[in-house]
Amino acid sequence: MIARKKLQCSVFEDEERARKYSKESGKWMEGMAREFIAAAHEWGISRGRILDVGTGPGVLAIAFARNMPEVEVVGLDLSEVVLAVAEENAQKNGVSSRVSFERGDAQDMPFDSVFDLVISSNTLHLVENPVNMFNEIQRVLKPGGKFFMSDFRRSFLGLLTAHIRASYSLGEVSALLAQSDLEDWQIKDSFLWLKILSAV
Numbered sequence: 108m109i110a111r112k113k114l115q116c117s118v119f120e121d122e123e124r125a126r127k128y129s130k131e132s133g134k135w136m137e138g139m140a141r142e143f144i145a146a147a148h149e150w151g152i153s154r155g156r157i158l159d160v161g162t163g164p165g166v167l168a169i170a171f172a173r174n175m176p177e178v179e180v181v182g183l184d185l186s187e188v189v190l191a192v193a194e195e196n197a198q199k200n201g202v203s204s205r206v207s208f209e210r211g212d213a214q215d216m217p218f219d220s221v222f223d224l225v226i227s228s229n230t231l232h233l234v235e236n237p238v239n240m241f242n243e244i245q246r247v248l249k250p251g252g253k254f255f256m257s258d259f260r261r262s263f264l265g266l267l268t269a270h271i272r273a274s275y276s277l278g279e280v281s282a283l284l285a286q287s288d289l290e291d292w293q294i295k296d297s298f299l300w301l302k303i304l305s306a307v
């Protein structure tokens with residue numbers, strides 16, 4: 108297994124990069140959004156409040172709002188630049204009345220325990236202390252609330268792609284989860300992905 112190497116820049120700092128990512132990710136995020144939404148349906152979630160941690164251009168948050176007309180979605184991100192792009196995307200998709208975006212840190216979230224579902228994609232490997240992010244997810248969930256996080260899984264492909272090199276192995280993510288307050292988690296793994304989701 109190749110050694111993990113953190114990315115030097117973990118948040119979007121310039122508008123051009125944020126817009127490029129927004130355009131490119133829209134396509135490949137569609138499949139991921141379908142999987143997240145299917146899990147939410149299985150848990151019986153079709154209304155209430157959803158939080159997308161590390162929302163970036165808001166693609167996942169917007170997909171939930173489009174598919175579930177009774178939910179309110181909040182997208183949290185550290186980058187003001189990418190949140191401005193996310194706002195535009197929500198307006199273009201006609202969901203800005205039910206999707207809002209806030210600047211904040213995944214490790215110290217500006218919320219109480221108000222969410223029915225917390226989602227996050229492609230962000231865990233960028234956060235300085237993942238245990239703090241897991242603890243915060245547990246804290247902001249309502250009792251019985253659910254979570255679904257998806258991130259890359261480190262493999263030899265990390266020699267080609269810095270994001271994969273910065274991501275965690277199955278063993279590492281299991282150890283981090285075991286140190287955290289997050290309850291009732293399970294991990295579904297494949298060669299490319301680690302998915303951490305509510306087990307019940």
Ligand SMILES: C[S@@+](CC[C@H](N)C(=O)[O-])C[C@H]1O[C@@H](n2cnc3c(N)ncnc32)[C@H](O)[C@@H]1O
Pocket residue numbers: 117118119132136160161162163164165166167183184185186189211212213214227228229230233234235
């Ligand atoms: C690779 S992008 C993923 C965006 C989106 N979730 C997706 O899958 O397309 C990761 C996002 O996490 C944000 N981010 C990084 N560290 C963060 C932190 N500590 N708290 C909140 N957001 C963070 C970055 O600014 C960026 O928008």
